[in-house]
Amino acid sequence: MVGGEFLASGLLTIQDTTMYLPSTRRRFLSNFTLGAAGLWVPGAFAEALTLTPKQTEGPFYPVDLPLDTDNDLIRLNDGLTPALGEVTHLSGRVTDAKGEPIRNALVEIWQVDHHGVYLHKGSSGAGKRDGNFQGFGRFMTGSTGEYYFRTIKPVRYPGRTPHIHLAVKMKGREKWTTQCYIKGETQNDTDGVLRGIKDETQRASVIVDFAPLPGVATGELAARFDIVMGFTPAA
Numbered sequence: 001m002v003g004g005e006f007l008a009s010g011l012l013t014i015q016d017t018t019m020y021l022p023s024t025r026r027r028f029l030s031n032f033t034l035g036a037a038g039l040w041v042p043g044a045f046a047e048a049l050t051l052t053p054k055q056t057e058g059p060f061y062p063v064d065l066p067l068d069t070d071n072d073l074i075r076l077n078d079g080l081t082p083a084l085g086e087v088t089h090l091s092g093r094v095t096d097a098k099g100e101p102i103r104n105a106l107v108e109i110w111q112v113d114h115h116g117v118y119l120h121k122g123s124s125g126a127g128k129r130d131g132n133f134q135g136f137g138r139f140m141t142g143s144t145g146e147y148y149f150r151t152i153k154p155v156r157y158p159g160r161t162p163h164i165h166l167a168v169k170m171k172g173r174e175k176w177t178t179q180c181y182i183k184g185e186t187q188n189d190t191d192g193v194l195r196g197i198k199d200e201t202q203r204a205s206v207i208v209d210f211a212p213l214p215g216v217a218t219g220e221l222a223a224r225f226d227i228v229m230g231f232t233p234a235a
């Protein structure tokens, strides 16, 4: 039975990826699973995913990349001293609007250090930059579309609520940029770039929990930011 097979493969995908899904989709999937015995509504699946809004790259993408560009921003090469700040494990998936993973996407992040300074000579307070913070990192997605960085929780700097810049680079496509934010930051309500996202659901989708990592006594945080692109790459 063709319909039955379609449904079964859909459920397999769901079980496989539930832990990675944003909460809006998880709720939707629960409903779907409950109704699976009877109904399959074509189109509803894709509708549940909110496209991640594109946001400005801003002026602080590094002019000169650091010598170390890996996905661990709190240690430079073999440096013994870690960066100052609240260690944060930032992860997520890059998918298309149907939730299909996008592989071979180069995800880059850049952000301020514990003093609010970018790895950029135009950043205010450049003289007090934490030399142990990498400030920038890269990660290439694999078959699951997953990315991961170890970084610090960003802090405020003049004129902006705390945020992490992200770029997604793919072969044959223009660089795509966005920013993610910390749930509960009071300045979120007045930040011009964040308020510039007019669609409320899209705006909410870039504000994520920086929650204590369970079972880790040192106060490390975990943040999950899924990136939903508005296109499906050619196979």
Ligand SMILES: [Fe+2]
Binding pocket: 058, 060, 160, 163, 165
């Ligand atoms: Fe910024």
